[in-house]
Amino acid sequence: MSKQYVLQAQVRELQGKGASRRLRNTGMVPAVIYGAGGEAQSISLRHNEMLRNLQEEGFYSQIITVDFGDRKEQVILRDLQRHPAKPIIMHADLQRIRDDEEIRVHVALHFLNDESAKGVKEQGGTVSHMISEVEVSCLPKNLPEFIEVDMINVEKGQILHLSDLKLPEGVSLPALALGEDHDNAIAAIH
Template structure:
């Protein structure tokens, strides 16, 4: 975990469509924070601050410090509702986390050495990306920013599966725990 993200939040008591519209006119985003054995709480976030953070790929899978003035809670972004035609965030869901509880998070894959791989450079093949993110299970302190997929030694006709990924320490793939039938293909060279 390399980057730290934070959001300023305010507790809100008004709920419903009208209250949400009023918040959006004030350049705020209605949101909810839940989990960790604590009741759900309706909050509002600053729209511009949220948009700025969403430009970073890591924001979708990393820990976020949600500051309520004198107290702060650690959460992770679970859901985001966007306007279908405008660059506006309509709603956000944040899940509180506990440091000692394993969580499941979608982590992006970064493909390395595609152009220099044996299957492309020597055999004239093309890389086909099948997955662009994977679901991992780990403690919050072990959440990786991304997982690298090295294509350097992949030849034409070879497939990289989930079991071939090099995972950081303390990180596992829940899908592999279900058996070999769930060892999905990640990338291939045709």
């Protein structure tokens, strides 16, 4: 079961560089919510709450509830701007989602049994991970927290591709719909 992420938010009236700077000085992060047929809305989020959630891998790919007090909206994190030298979040872009509309999200790959894989343990190979996340397309209710890649039966010289992934029900990989040329390698044992 994936964790439920909730962010407390306030609608923000003042916009622009100066207003955003003053907002950040009060411990808030300027953000915008857009999509799902609604108007773009400028909001502010608590900086410490954002930093705490950003430490968790699932926050980048899971559904987030934005709580305005009188109403709630379901969103996913689309973009994040950070300060180049300080641990400060400069701005966040959140996209609204609808339960009946498919979304595309990058989901992390969790590699299992790297050390005990046949190609490593018996054949003296080394595991190489080519990618650490994949783009999936699904309805919000089917969104996986991560996708597991079991390396236990992979032999030396064998390459795993996107088409080898075991996807949960209702989840697809848009890259595979583009043809065989887009069936990229995800891991191998050399």
